[in-house]
Amino acid sequence: MGKIITAFILAFFFFSIFVLLPRQIKAATIKPDPIGDLDIGKSKMLTISSLIPNKKYYWQEQKLTSTIPGPGYSPFFADCYIANSSGVIEKEIGPFIYVGMYQLTISPASTSRCESNGTSVIGPEDFSVGGPTGKSCCDAPPFIKYDRSTDRCNNIIVNFLVTPTQPTQCAALRTFCEPDSLQCFTTQTVVAGKICKEPKPGSDFDPTKGIGTDKYAVCAKAGGLKCEGETKPAIKTAIGCIHTNPADLVQDVLKFALGIGGGLAFLMMLLGAFQMLTSAGNPETLQAGKDRLTSAVIGLLFIIFAVLLLQIIGVDILGIPGFER
Incomplete structure (x- = not known):
């Protein structure tokens, strides 16, 4: 009997070592690896595999918000997801509205609440948004400090009364300094609050802090104010709403040119009529007024027919995408 119990214990021991334990400590994998760089307003699909099937995992994304005295990350998105029967979680990261350095961490979640149990199966995995160049904003920190208000580097040691500054x-x-990571990026940092797409109703996103679960795309490089009631990407300017798509931009330019041309033609007609009324029988002044009035009418007709001709060629004949009547 004792031999049977001993054999059973040894069998269970070897089963645990060679079967159960490897399944528990098998490392999870992520694809793509590394995650790499994302464009502003774009997403990337991630596949996390080799997880425990049907188990809940805690997913957390963090942004690098400080570098002194050491790297400091602030979480801005967290949620829990359950691995499928194959031990796989597929999820998109992004879109992000802020340029910078980020981290992704995935860990087993507690059974009762959506929170990490303290151990990670993935990460922290570093990735970036906006195209880092690998160059620091200011040379020789911490003696040279980046001044966000002036976008320059200040020497904080040389003189405390008059602080010498230098460009980053x-x-x-010809790149841009990201003030949290103090790294140069090819994409300009978005100005808080200047968005091109409103958050969803009831969103908890705070554009001044960049924290919330409702992440949405913005005009990263333009940084313009949203045009009210406009469904296409556009920027509010002093002369009206300017679209950012090439086809819509051409139409905006044509409308603006038509307005200017029509206004100038109207002024020239008024000037010609004024010359005719004030000619006082002077044949030269009267003829000059007639010529000016005639030229203005011809110019206005030319503008109208030029637009009509462009519509016939661009829309009816060539069918250029994005152009419409």
Whole structure:
């Protein structure tokens, strides 16, 4: 009997070592690896595999918000997801509205609440948004400090009364300094609150802090104010709503040129009529007024028919995408 119990214990021991334990400690994998860089307003699908089937996992995304005295990350998105029967979770990250350095961490979640149990199966996995160049904003920190208000580098040691400043290293590369990571990026940082798409109703997103579960795309490089009632990407300017799509932009330019041309033609007609009324029988002044009035009418007709001709060629004949009557 004792031999049978001993054999059973040994069998269970070896079963645990060679079967159960490897299944528990098998490392999870992520694809793509590395995650790489994302464009502003774009998403990327991630596949997390080799997880425990049907188990709940805690997903957390963080942004690098400080570098002194060391890297500091602030969580801005967290949720729980359950691995499928194959031990796989597929989920998109993004879209992001802020340029910077980010981290992704995936860990087993507690059974009762959506929170991490303290151990991670993925990460922290580093990724970026907006195209980092690998160049620091200011040389020789911490003696040279980046001033966000002026977008320059200040020497905080040389003189505490008059602080010498110098351009960032990003300026020489025609790139932009991201103030949280103090790295140069090819995409300009978005100004808080200047969005091109409103958040969903009831959103908990705070554009001043960049924290919330409702992440949405913005005009990253333009940084313009949203045009009210406009469904196409556009920027509010002093001369009206300007679209950012090439086809819509051409139409905006044509409308603006038509308005200017029509206004100038109207002024020239008024000037010609005024010359005719004030000619006082002077044949030269009277003829000059007639010529001016005639030229203005011809110019106005030319503008009208030019637009009609462009519509016939661009819409009816060539069928250029995005152009419409």
